[in-house]
Amino acid sequence: xxxxxxxxxxxxxxxxxxxxxxxxxxxxxxxxxxxxxxxxxxxxxxxxxxxxxxxxxxxxxxxxxxxxxxxxxxxxxxxxxxxxxxxxxxxxxxxxxxxxxxxxxxxxxxxxxxxxxxxxxxxxxxxxxxxxxxxxxxxxxxxxxxxxxxxxxxxxx
Ligand SMILES: Nc1nc2c(ncn2[C@@H]2O[C@H](COP(=O)(O)OP(=O)(O)OP(=O)(O)O)[C@@H](O)[C@H]2O)c(=O)[nH]1
Ligand SMILES: [Mg+2]
Numbered sequence: 001x002x003x004x005x006x007x008x009x010x011x012x013x014x015x016x017x018x019x020x021x022x023x024x025x026x027x028x029x030x031x032x033x034x035x036x037x038x039x040x041x042x043x044x045x046x047x048x049x050x051x052x053x054x055x056x057x058x059x060x061x062x063x064x065x066x067x068x069x070x071x072x073x074x075x076x077x078x079x080x081x082x083x084x085x086x087x088x089x090x091x092x093x094x095x096x097x098x099x100x101x102x103x104x105x106x107x108x109x110x111x112x113x114x115x116x117x118x119x120x121x122x123x124x125x126x127x128x129x130x131x132x133x134x135x136x137x138x139x140x141x142x143x144x145x146x147x148x149x150x151x152x153x154x155x156x157x
Contacts, residue, residue: 002045004054008082010106011091012099013062020091021059036061039078058085062102066109083114 009017018036023029025042042057058081066082067073073083088110090103 002052002054004056005087006056006058006081006085007087007089008058008060008085009089009091010060010063010103012096012102015091015093015096015099017091018059021057039080066106066113068113
């Protein structure tokens with residue numbers, strides 16, 4: 001059976017969210033900055049542990065806050081699909097302290113408003129290295145997921 005995992009990429013403006021998605025999808029990096037104005041969805045399939053998984057990667061524009069309930073999620077078209085994601089990739093720019101504070105706040109909001117399975121252990125993270133597309137900006141990615149095999153922590157230098 002093919003399962004679909006929904007992954008949301010979040011972070012402050014211009015930290016490199018779309019660049020990370022583009023690199024994962026197409027193995028390419030562009031220095032041209034094109035701000036994301038609306039949610040973009042990518043649908044790759046991956047083979048993991050001998051099984052095919054469909055991914056739904058959602059590249060979001062910066063959001064003001066994580067929607068606290070389904071009603072709020074649907075009221076803002078930019079936030080749709082956020083509350084049902086299996087994993088969150090939180091991206092920040094190592095040169096911008098505010099962008100780290102931004103994802104810390106988002107992470108807290110996710111933890112407070114999403115019901116996680118009781119047995120979940122979010123500390124078990126595998127490390128994955130993402131090929132560096134350039135220099136100057138570093139982004140750290142961390143995820144929250146109820147699916148241990150999808151918990152990825154990656155650094156980009
Ligand atoms: N040097 C360097 N530049 C990067 C890196 N990641 C992204 N950039 C550049 O930073 C700019 C913004 O990248 P985006 O991927 O569009 O950032 P974003 O977070 O999606 O931006 P918004 O959608 O506007 O929130 C682009 O000009 C990228 O080329 C990186 O790791 N190193
Ligand atoms: Mg973007």
